[in-house]
Amino acid sequence: AQSVTQLDSHVSVSEGTPVLLRCNYSSSYSPSLFWYVQHPNKGLQLLLKYTSAATLVKGINGFEAEFKKSETSFHLTKPSAHMSDAAEYFCVVSDRGTYKYIFGTGTRLKVLA
Amino acid sequence: NAGVTQTPKFQVLKTGQSMTLQCAQDMNHNSMYWYRQDPGMGLRLIYYSASEGTTDKGEVPNGYNVSRLNKREFSLRLESAAPSQTSVYFCASSALGNTEAFFGQGTRLTVV
Numbered sequence: 001a002q003s004v005t006q007l008d009s010h011v012s013v014s015e016g017t018p019v020l021l022r023c024n025y026s027s028s029y030s031p032s033l034f035w036y037v038q039h040p041n042k043g044l045q046l047l048l049k050y051t052s053a054a055t056l057v058k059g060i061n062g063f064e065a066e067f068k069k070s071e072t073s074f075h076l077t078k079p080s081a082h083m084s085d086a087a088e089y090f091c092v093v094s095d096r097g098t099y100k101y102i103f104g105t106g107t108r109l110k111v112l113a
Numbered sequence: 114n115a116g117v118t119q120t121p122k123f124q125v126l127k128t129g130q131s132m133t134l135q136c137a138q139d140m141n142h143n144s145m146y147w148y149r150q151d152p153g154m155g156l157r158l159i160y161y162s163a164s165e166g167t168t169d170k171g172e173v174p175n176g177y178n179v180s181r182l183n184k185r186e187f188s189l190r191l192e193s194a195a196p197s198q199t200s201v202y203f204c205a206s207s208a209l210g211n212t213e214a215f216f217g218q219g220t221r222l223t224v225v
Contacts, residue, residue: 009153034213044156044203044216051212090155092214099144099163100171101205101214103155 002027004093006104014112019063019078021107023091026072033074034092034101035065044090050074061085086111115139119204119217126194126224134189134220136204144207145187146171146214147179149200156203162187194224 007022025031035047048059055067061084065076074091091104120135138145143164148156148171158171162181176198178190187206191198201221205214 032212036216043218046213046215049213099207100158100161101146101207103148103157105153105155 002031002093002095002098002100002102004091004102004104006089006091006107008107009105010108010110012110012112013081015083016080019076019081019085019109021076021089021091021109023074023076023104024072025074025091025093027093027095029095032094032096033065033067034094035059035063035074035076036090036092037087038090038106039087047076047089081109081111083111083113085109117204117206117215117217119202119220121220122218123221124223126191126222128195128224130194131190131192132194133191134202134204134222135186136188136217137186138204138206138215139185140206140208140215141184142206142208142215143184144209145181146205146207147177147187147189148203148205149173149198150203150219151200159189159202194222196224198222199224 003026005024033050036044048057050057050067058064063078088106094101117138146161147159150156160179162168165184180188204217207214
């Protein structure tokens with residue numbers, strides 16, 4: 001069965017410092033993995049996706065994530081946080097052929113001035 | 114480019130009332146989904162439709178029914194609303210299960 005664990009419910013960083021949001025997954029088959037961002041009272045926007053091509057995936061707004069099969073991880077990083085990055089971030093797994101997207105419980109990122 | 118459109122955006126119901134949330138997508142996607150979002154719990158899958166003519170239960174289907182009306186439209190019905198169904202509901206669609214899902218803007222439902 002698929003599952004996703006986001007290891008931190010809240011992360012605080014100072015503006016201009018690196019961001020690391022951690023995600024571990026469990027999947028029976030070859031997974032597709034996604035990171036979505038949700039700004040307050042808004043819908044969900046895709047940041048990046050891994051679907052079995054390059055293991056280092058680049059997304060929008062300077063975010064990237066690395067798929068590590070041996071560690072079953074898909075952590076999200078950004079070299080330098082911006083105030084506009086403050087939002088909730090969701091790691092999502094989908095097994096090929098199941099048609100279901102399973103969400104982690106989310107990590108709320110706070111960026112301090 | 115509308116993408117995924119949900120109606121209504123806000124709704125207040127009394128306990129025991131019924132209502133239908135509407136969702137339509139204009140991307141010719143095969144698969145459609147209904148999720149609910151509650152604080153600290155992420156998004157949980159209520160029902161999904163892998164293709165036109167099929168629907169399946171997700172993680173939290175109790176108290177809900179769905180209809181895949183055609184390829185574009187997927188509705189969610191609450192027959193007898195309960196306060197535990199107070200939540201934000203999101204509809205989504207995707208071309209295939211391993212490509213990204215596209216989400217509507219959400220419906221904020223309050224049951225009093």
